[in-house]
Amino acid sequence: MQSAHLREHNLSAVLGALQSAPSPTSRAGLAALTRLTKPTVSKLVEELVGAGLVEEGAPVSAGAGRPMVPLRPAAGTLLAIGLEIAADHVSCLGIDLTGEELARRTVYRRIADGTAEDTLALAARLVREVRAEVPELPVVGVVAAVPGRIAPDDGRILSAPGLDWADVPVGARLHELLAPADWPVGAQNDNRLSVLTEIDRRPGESFLYVRGSTGVGGAVVLEGSVLEGVHGWAGEFGHTVVVPDGLECRCGRRGCLEAYISYLSLARQAGLSEDVRLEDLVEELARSSSRAEAIGVIGRSLGLAVANALNVLDLSTVVLSGYLAPIAEEITPIVRETVERHALAAEAGPLAIERSDHLADPALHGAARAALQPVFDHPVTWIERTR
Amino acid sequence: MQSAHLREHNLSAVLGALQSAPSPTSRAGLAALTRLTKPTVSKLVEELVGAGLVEEGAPVSAGAGRPMVPLRPAAGTLLAIGLEIAADHVSCLGIDLTGEELARRTVYRRIADGTAEDTLALAARLVREVRAEVPELPVVGVVAAVPGRIAPDDGRILSAPGLDWADVPVGARLHELLAPADWPVGAQNDNRLSVLTEIDRRPGESFLYVRGSTGVGGAVVLEGSVLEGVHGWAGEFGHTVVVPDGLECRCGRRGCLEAYISYLSLARQAGLSEDVRLEDLVEELARSSSRAEAIGVIGRSLGLAVANALNVLDLSTVVLSGYLAPIAEEITPIVRETVERHALAAEAGPLAIERSDHLADPALHGAARAALQPVFDHPVTWIERTR
DNA sequence: TCCCTTAGTAAGTTTCCGTAACTAATCTAC
DNA sequence: GTAGATTAGTTACGGAAACTTACTAAGGGA
Numbered sequence: 133m134q135s136a137h138l139r140e141h142n143l144s145a146v147l148g149a150l151q152s153a154p155s156p157t158s159r160a161g162l163a164a165l166t167r168l169t170k171p172t173v174s175k176l177v178e179e180l181v182g183a184g185l186v187e188e189g190a191p192v193s194a195g196a197g198r199p200m201v202p203l204r205p206a207a208g209t210l211l212a213i214g215l216e217i218a219a220d221h222v223s224c225l226g227i228d229l230t231g232e233e234l235a236r237r238t239v240y241r242r243i244a245d246g247t248a249e250d251t252l253a254l255a256a257r258l259v260r261e262v263r264a265e266v267p268e269l270p271v272v273g274v275v276a277a278v279p280g281r282i283a284p285d286d287g288r289i290l291s292a293p294g295l296d297w298a299d300v301p302v303g304a305r306l307h308e309l310l311a312p313a314d315w316p317v318g319a320q321n322d323n324r325l326s327v328l329t330e331i332d333r334r335p336g337e338s339f340l341y342v343r344g345s346t347g348v349g350g351a352v353v354l355e356g357s358v359l360e361g362v363h364g365w366a367g368e369f370g371h372t373v374v375v376p377d378g379l380e381c382r383c384g385r386r387g388c389l390e391a392y393i394s395y396l397s398l399a400r401q402a403g404l405s406e407d408v409r410l411e412d413l414v415e416e417l418a419r420s421s422s423r424a425e426a427i428g429v430i431g432r433s434l435g436l437a438v439a440n441a442l443n444v445l446d447l448s449t450v451v452l453s454g455y456l457a458p459i460a461e462e463i464t465p466i467v468r469e470t471v472e473r474h475a476l477a478a479e480a481g482p483l484a485i486e487r488s489d490h491l492a493d494p495a496l497h498g499a500a501r502a503a504l505q506p507v508f509d510h511p512v513t514w515i516e517r518t519r
Numbered sequence: 520m521q522s523a524h525l526r527e528h529n530l531s532a533v534l535g536a537l538q539s540a541p542s543p544t545s546r547a548g549l550a551a552l553t554r555l556t557k558p559t560v561s562k563l564v565e566e567l568v569g570a571g572l573v574e575e576g577a578p579v580s581a582g583a584g585r586p587m588v589p590l591r592p593a594a595g596t597l598l599a600i601g602l603e604i605a606a607d608h609v610s611c612l613g614i615d616l617t618g619e620e621l622a623r624r625t626v627y628r629r630i631a632d633g634t635a636e637d638t639l640a641l642a643a644r645l646v647r648e649v650r651a652e653v654p655e656l657p658v659v660g661v662v663a664a665v666p667g668r669i670a671p672d673d674g675r676i677l678s679a680p681g682l683d684w685a686d687v688p689v690g691a692r693l694h695e696l697l698a699p700a701d702w703p704v705g706a707q708n709d710n711r712l713s714v715l716t717e718i719d720r721r722p723g724e725s726f727l728y729v730r731g732s733t734g735v736g737g738a739v740v741l742e743g744s745v746l747e748g749v750h751g752w753a754g755e756f757g758h759t760v761v762v763p764d765g766l767e768c769r770c771g772r773r774g775c776l777e778a779y780i781s782y783l784s785l786a787r788q789a790g791l792s793e794d795v796r797l798e799d800l801v802e803e804l805a806r807s808s809s810r811a812e813a814i815g816v817i818g819r820s821l822g823l824a825v826a827n828a829l830n831v832l833d834l835s836t837v838v839l840s841g842y843l844a845p846i847a848e849e850i851t852p853i854v855r856e857t858v859e860r861h862a863l864a865a866e867a868g869p870l871a872i873e874r875s876d877h878l879a880d881p882a883l884h885g886a887a888r889a890a891l892q893p894v895f896d897h898p899v900t901w902i903e904r905t906r
Numbered sequence: 907t908c909c910c911t912t913a914g915t916a917a918g919t920t921t922c923c924g925t926a927a928c929t930a931a932t933c934t935a936c
Numbered sequence: 937g938t939a940g941a942t943t944a945g946t947t948a949c950g951g952a953a954a955c956t957t958a959c960t961a962a963g964g965g966a
Contacts, residue, residue: 197943198931361833446748584912
């Protein structure tokens with residue numbers, strides 16, 4: 133490491149500690165968290181405050197001693213923009229360093245009915261509108277959440293069946309549409325972005341994240357960071373085989389988890405249209421005579437896929453999200469029973485199957501959060517830019 | 520990071536680059552690899568040479584310009600000791616910084632027939648004998664490879680069915696038996712150590728490593744480092760479920776991969792004793808009328824487990840090792856067909872199924888290699904010790 | 907033989923962090 | 937109410953590491 137990088141590294145460490153700390157923290161607290169000395173932290177904080185990335189609060193007394201000056205990421209100094217392109221809507225969200233929502237736009241529309249170009253033009257319009265609400269703030273970047281497989285390096289969508297898209301260079305095209313603005317624009321899988329909101333709530337933990345939406349996806353989180361994989365879709369285990377040569381899946385294979393427990397499959401099992409609202413679907417499943425059976429299928433399929441994933445990854449926590457969260461209480465006993473029957477990890481200690489707190493639009497928030505990440509990773513860039 | 524750690528970091532980077540570089544490298548080459556400047560690398564190398572960790576060769580001319588001074592890890596300056604405790608033997612290997620073998624001892628014995636204490640006493644004796652062959656060298660440490668599940672923090676064996684051991688504190692007990700020597704002693708799963716020899720041959724790559732021995736184990740390698748998992752047994756997918764409620768496995772569950780393709784299961788399928796030698800087993804499988812069937816079962820079971828692991832981990836390379844290596848050519852077509860039928864990664868590009876070069880005793884070499892690791896991670900410790 | 911190229915070194919400078927000692931501000935005990 | 941304890945934060949200084957610039961060393965090719 134070059135010595136110039138040491139400063140960046142430590143600035144990033146201080147800012148990161150500040151963000152992931154549960155409550156406002158003093159310089160002294162940051163020194164303890166980062167294992168740097170107080171004078172060093174003071175200098176780093178001074179720089180961050182000067183650049184407007186950190187702000188001080190009014191001194192707070194906590195028992196004996198001089199009161200601490202609480203520090204927190206500064207509100208309203210930067211704009212990070214998240215996009216969500218889902219099957220039936222496009223949303224855009226602008227947040228600042230604190231994660232506070234600054235502006236939001238949503239347009240409901242069946243995306244598969246239009247062309248990708250139309251949708252990207254709409255998305256670009258929403259981005260410009262959000263940006264126009266806080267025109268004075270510098271923009272960190274734009275990240276789009278898309279339900280499909282994406283090449284992480286260039287933000288090109290390889291396939292997004294729910295949108296009927298294939299081979300769309302979302303990142304590059306959005307960048308063009310947003311010209312003359314020259315913001316970094318990226319695209320990532322919606323499940324992998326959703327997990328970011330969960331990570332914020334479980335800093336440093338390791339867990340398997342399972343999100344049910346039209347399909348079934350997820351992510352692997354190891355000590356607070358998302359596993360990438362060589363193509364950038366590690367953790368996407370909707371296509372884990374749970375029944376060799378079983379039901380046909382929309383991916384063309386047979387016996388995938390998704391063929392059994394995706395939202396679409398469930399709707400089909402309940403005899404409802406694919407556009408059914410979740411509440412109606414759950415209600416219908418609850419009313420129908422096949423409810424117990426459907427819940428059983430979900431629980432056992434999911435349990436088997438999760439057990440195998442836990443075995444390979446050696447994790448002991450699972451977080452259920454998306455449409456799986458509201459039905460978590462019903463399926464958890466069956467999932468738990470199946471996982472404990474199959475998973476080696478069950479021998480080593482208790483297995484946690486938890487429900488994601490049901491935050492609205494986790495993918496959208498995760499996208500904005502991802503757009504913010506460069507500030508935490510490379511604060512020097514933003515310190516120089518504010519000069 | 521504290522500034523004092525910067526030097527350690529860079530020393531480690533230089534030494535690591537030197538080790539993983541394919542051929543002897545000059546100071547200038549190291550500067551390019553580590554992105555440090557030439558004067559900085561010169562100073563770091565001077566320190567490493569002074570401590571005897573690196574040695575210079577005779578200048579070599581390569582085209583125009585001043586000839587480079589080739590550098591390489593120094594031979595014969597340190598002793599790292601690896602142990603392998605297998606079902607039928609105990610081996611001990613001493614290597615130096617270059618990986619060169621300095622001494623070796625092996626004793627054949629059915630470990631399950633004796634007590635763990637007896638075996639550990641034998642292991643300690645072999646360690647002392649190996650050490651006695653090169654008494655002048657400082658010992659880095661001892662790492663034991665054990666076929667079982669191990670708590671990585673304290674080297675306690677939770678269970679090793681092949682040895683008939685359970686809850687044996689191998690690391691701590693070996694340390695006691697080796698007193699008054701106060702070397703760091705650790706223990707790790709044999710599969711996870713075997714993969715280290717494969718990593719040395721594929722620096723920086725990501726792959727799934729599958730090793731067939733009495734059981735079936737493996738490891739996940741991401742960009743050159745082994746995935747740990749929360750209990751330290753990530754990648755041990757012998758107990759991936761390939762047939763729900765299928766054959767009973769020795770772990771007590773049903774349908775595990777291991778129940779279908781482990782060495783023991785194969786011997787049983789061929790109607791042979793569990794002690795059969797691999798050559799005989801393969802020959803018998805080849806001769807028997809059930810050969811095609813057995814190969815088919817192995818290929819399909821392994822293929823399914825591998826496909827699911829690849830889906831979750833998003834890898835596109837599999838390395839077959841252990842007893843799977845010699846039969847790799849036979850099973851690869853079936854494994855490939857099965858994996859490509861089930862794995863999402865197959866869509867993204869070619870899927871590599873490769874055979875581990877059949878090095879003898881990979882676990883033993885891996886153990887010695889692991890014992891050496893602290894020198895590469897914390898060279899400062901060893902520089903100070905040679906003063 | 908001269909020039910070009912590449913390896914490696916030397917001297918001086920900058921940057922960053924740590925140490926030690928200090929000031930600041932509050933609480934507590936008498 | 938005041939002294940002392942306690943914790944937060946700053947100042948001044950020193951040292952260590954790495955960078956920049958400029959150099960020497962040593963060989964190849966026209």
